[in-house]
Amino acid sequence: KQEVTQIPAALSVPEGENLVLNCSFTDSAIYNLQWFRQDPGKGLTSLLLIQSSQREQTSGRLNASLDKSSGRSTLYIAASQPGDSATYLCAVRRDALIFGKGTTLSVSS
Amino acid sequence: GAVVSQHPSWVICKSGTSVKIECRSLDFQATTMFWYRQFPKQSLMLMATSNEGSKATYEQGVEKDKFLINHASLTLSTLTVTSAHPEDSSFYICSAAGTSGPNEQFFGPGTRLTVL
Numbered sequence: 001k002q003e004v005t006q007i008p009a010a011l012s013v014p015e016g017e018n019l020v021l022n023c024s025f026t027d028s029a030i031y032n033l034q035w036f037r038q039d040p041g042k043g044l045t046s047l048l049l050i051q052s053s054q055r056e057q058t059s060g061r062l063n064a065s066l067d068k069s070s071g072r073s074t075l076y077i078a079a080s081q082p083g084d085s086a087t088y089l090c091a092v093r094r095d096a097l098i099f100g101k102g103t104t105l106s107v108s109s
Numbered sequence: 110g111a112v113v114s115q116h117p118s119w120v121i122c123k124s125g126t127s128v129k130i131e132c133r134s135l136d137f138q139a140t141t142m143f144w145y146r147q148f149p150k151q152s153l154m155l156m157a158t159s160n161e162g163s164k165a166t167y168e169q170g171v172e173k174d175k176f177l178i179n180h181a182s183l184t185l186s187t188l189t190v191t192s193a194h195p196e197d198s199s200f201y202i203c204s205a206a207g208t209s210g211p212n213e214q215f216f217g218p219g220t221r222l223t224v225l
Contacts, residue, residue: 032213043202043218044153046110089152096143097204097214101152 002027004100006090012106013080021075021103023090028068034097035064035075036089044089048075080107111137113205115217122193123225129189130220132203138183139205143214144176147200159186193224 003026013019023033032051036044048057048064050073056065063076077084087104091097112135122128132142141160145153157173159165159180167173177189186205190197202219206212 034213041221044216046213046216049213091153093214096155096158098155099145099153 002030002092002094002098004090004092004098006088006100006103008103009101010104010106012108015081015107015109017080017107018076018078019080019105021077021088021090021105023073023075023100025071025073025092025098027092027094028071030068030092030094033064033066033073033090033092035062035073036091038087038089038102040087047088077105080105082107082109110213111135111205111215113139113203113215113217115201115203115220117220118218119221119223121223121225124194125192127189127191128193128222129187130201130203130222132186132188132205132217134184134205134215137205137207137215139186139207140183141206142180142186143204143206144178144186144188145202145204147202147219153202156188190222193222195224198222198224 005024007022034049035047050057050066061078066073085107087102089102091099114133116131144156147153156171157165157167159178161183165178180186200219203217204214206214
């Protein structure tokens with residue numbers, strides 16, 4: 001059974017810092033990996049989707065990498081801003097997306 | 110990306126009643142739909158997967174007779190919480206995909222259910 005782990009569970013940083021969120025998964029037989037953002041009480045916002053054949057994807061200040069063989073992904077956020085404060089969820093898909101428990105990020109001004 | 114809608118966005122009901130939540134894919138044909146549940150400060154947990162015209166496949170621990178899923182068309186799936194109890198209060202999120210495999214899953218905005 002696929003298990004997805006995210007470290008750290010929570011992170012507080014001052015504005016402007018670069019930071020890395022980690023995701024690991026136990027079964028490397030995946031089709032893709034996706035990073036989401038969730039604000040309190042809200043639905044999901046898709047940030048980046050990496051197909052299993054890809055190594056990384058970039059969108060603005062966000063960069064996600066995927067090492068399928070080792071079962072790891074990282075989400076890099078450059079020059080963090082208070083508006084980046086949210087919970088970040090990593091999910092991997094074979095039959096259905098399976099989610100990690102998320103990293104709750106707080107960026108202070 | 111494709112658009113998935115859910116209705117209602119929130120619902121409050123009395124214990125013992127049934128509640129139906131609709132999930133629609135607005136601009137693509139969803140051969141597969143997924144239902145997730147999220148308790149406060151928890152992650153999304155997959156409840157069931159349904160393919161159009163077939164019976165849903167439920168995850169371990171999810172009661173199929175309590176959470177009735179219907180996927181009668183390529184654009185609509187419904188989740189009915191039968192005889193709801195306060196412990197069923199949660200955030201229910203649906204997701205749709207054109208097919209299995211590497212295709213992206215698109216998520217609805219979620220439905221917050223509160224059972225009194």
